[in-house]
Ligand SMILES: NC(=O)C1=CN([C@@H]2O[C@H](COP(=O)(O)OP(=O)(O)OC[C@H]3O[C@@H](n4cnc5c(N)ncnc54)[C@H](OP(=O)(O)O)[C@@H]3O)[C@@H](O)[C@H]2O)C=CC1
């Protein structure tokens with residue numbers, strides 16, 4: 001059931017959380033309530049009319065931690081309500097991001113400069129791991145990505161690993177590096193997903209939260225870049241930062257590294 005509060009106070013950013021009953025939603029609601037200058041005005045759940053709830057609550061920023069099948073619809077509904085959006089949910093493609101960019105452009109034409117930040121990972125260790133991997137990628141003959149998660153996760157490979165693989169692939173293309181060598185002739189199902197030419201392996205294991213390794217190899221040497229989120233609290237500084245930033249950052253931003261000026 002949706003709950004809202006009314007009566008805006010001037011200096012605060014009014015925040016709605018979509019997927020409020022989920023693992024990330026619950027943690028985000030608590031982080032928003034604890035953060036200076038943020039006020040939690042709506043907890044939105046499956047079946048709610050997102051545009052109506054956000055408008056009634058006077059939400060300035062919607063934070064989406066729902067499901068890959070729902071997140072794009074939620075973002076359009078939030079933009080219809082005149083809210084900026086911070087998205088942590090995975091499952092985005094060039095096409096769905098393009099439709100959000102078009103929606104933002106239409107709102108800007110109507111005189112409303114809104115921002116959307118889509119970040120596959122809000123954890124600093126994961127953001128830095130992706131940036132470091134992209135920096136290192138051109139210097140190694142081989143690169144593969146392993147992501148490891150709790151077994152209740154809906155999607156594979158993870159949004160973070162997909163984002164990392166694209167960044168690594170782009171860096172290697174820009175530097176003219178050849179594809180990773182691979183003499184595999186059979187058993188391709190054991191070699192992981194092909195994401196932009198980079199092999200990505202997904203592990204699901206009880207006890208894990210969210211973890212990523214980028215393996216880079218040359219003759220006689222290996223570099224392993226690894227990050228671990230042991231607790232969902234690790235995502236919260238990034239979420240709070242994105243909420244504060246998005247109100248002054250019109251248009252679409254993809255990846256927290258760009259908010260942190262690491263991109
Ligand atoms: N960017 C980041 O740093 C992180 C991103 N994630 C991503 O966030 C997403 C959510 O993860 P997690 O919290 O673990 O998942 P959960 O399944 O724990 O929570 C998802 C919540 O969203 C609800 N929901 C589903 N569809 C809708 C909808 N259409 N409108 C509103 N609410 C909806 C679910 O309700 P119900 O149970 O009724 O279906 C549930 O309460 C995933 O895509 C995950 O990969 C996770 C961690 C960090």
Ligand SMILES: O=C(O)C1=N[C@H](C(=O)O)C[C@H](O)C1
Nearest residue numbers: 090120121153158159160210
């Ligand atoms: O589902 C999760 O838990 C996580 N999802 C995101 C992803 O798919 O990359 C971020 C983090 O890895 C946790």
